[in-house]
Amino acid sequence: MIKCLTLKLHFRGMEGDLRLALEEKCRTLDIPMMGVADADAWDEPPFRPFVSDDSHPKAIMPSARSVVVIGIPLPMPAIDSAPSIWYAETYRTVNQLLDQSTYRLSLFLESKGHAAAFVPRDGYAGLEALRKDPSSFFSHRHAALLAGLGTFGVNNTVLTREYGPRVRFASLFTDALIDHDEPIEEELCIECGLCQKKCPVNAIGGGTYPDDIIDKSACTERTAILNDKGISPCGMCVRVCPVGEDRKRWGNKKVSIYTEKGDWTDRWDKIRSHGMR
Ligand code: SF4
Ligand code: SF4
Incomplete structure (x- = not known):
């Protein structure tokens, strides 16, 4: 896992030294x-509209x-x-870890x-706030794109080589000059359409971002239903995505496991029916 931290750019002077020091700090924090x-x-x-000024x-x-x-991954x-309840x-836990890590x-x-300020992972006060405005005051996804960590997929999440979309991001601002990354040029989404097929509320249009934005209201209402049961978020479009080295490690490289009945799905049925309101 340290690999993704050590493959970064050529380093130079103070900016490079600070970069190396930050990478070392991330290692000690298991990020x-x-x-x-x-x-x-x-x-x-790299495209417009990006985020508002x-x-x-x-x-x-x-x-x-x-x-x-x-970025901190979600275990498969x-x-x-x-x-x-397990995923919820x-x-x-990952959100708390992200906030604590960017704060540290x-x-x-x-x-x-240097002056430095962490930006909270989710900057909204519950579902009512999301219904009024389903965007946050700062987009960690767009920051991840510009920081070279991944590219947008049809499901509007940022896909990474290491974990596909099964990773969450958080950011901090600083006045320090640090050797920076460039966005990845290769598109990681293979446009397989599986996320669109498996979305239970047809919120995903199937086109590429930013030309095709998911129906955030439909997704929020799905979240609200699951929230009442204590098992939000949904996560369906994130788990079925075939992109990511993590699939090999967990031994479920084949995405047909999501469309066929078998041992895997039996196992999920037990967990899904446990511990909800
Ligand atoms: S499931 Fe397929 S279409 Fe959806 S984001 Fe992943 S690679 Fe792209
Ligand atoms: S999180 Fe669920 S409801 Fe929202 S877009 Fe993804 S699959 Fe659809």
Whole structure:
């Protein structure tokens, strides 16, 4: 897992030293993915519309020069059981870990004399807030794209080589200049359409991002139903995606396991019916 941290760019001077120090800090925190985006990259993003101007890092923190993005994976068995109490608890745990980790990384940068502010993973107060506006005040997904960690898929999540879309991201802003990454040029989504087929509320149109945005309202209402049972989020479009080295490691490279009945699905049935309201 350290591989994704060590394959990064050529390093130079203070910016490179800080980059190496941050990577080492991530290792000690067991964070397997880290990338850095240039805060100016939001001015000339790879496509438009990107995010609104008031969501740019420099609009939120005018002195920001770099955006550090980390990724923590979701373990395959938990997400294979989704929607379930197992996945719901895993999702919450990963979010807490992300927030604690970006907070600790910002304290680390502060200790080196830089201003740094962590950005919370989910910046909204529950489902009612999501119904009013299903977007956050800062998009960690777009930050992950600019930090070279992955590319958007048909399901509108960011797919990574290591974990496909089964990874969650969080970010921090800093005034430090840090050697930054460039977006990946290769598109990781193979447009297989499985996420679209398996979405229980037909929220996924099947086109590529950003030309085809998922129906966020339909997805939010699905979340609300699962939330009432204590087993949100849904996660279906994330678990079926064939992209990601993690599938090999967990021994379920074949996505036909999601369309055929068998041992795998029997196992999920037991977990899915457990512990919900
Ligand atoms: S399931 Fe297929 S179409 Fe959907 S994001 Fe993954 S690779 Fe792309
Ligand atoms: S999370 Fe569930 S409801 Fe939302 S788009 Fe994905 S499959 Fe559809």
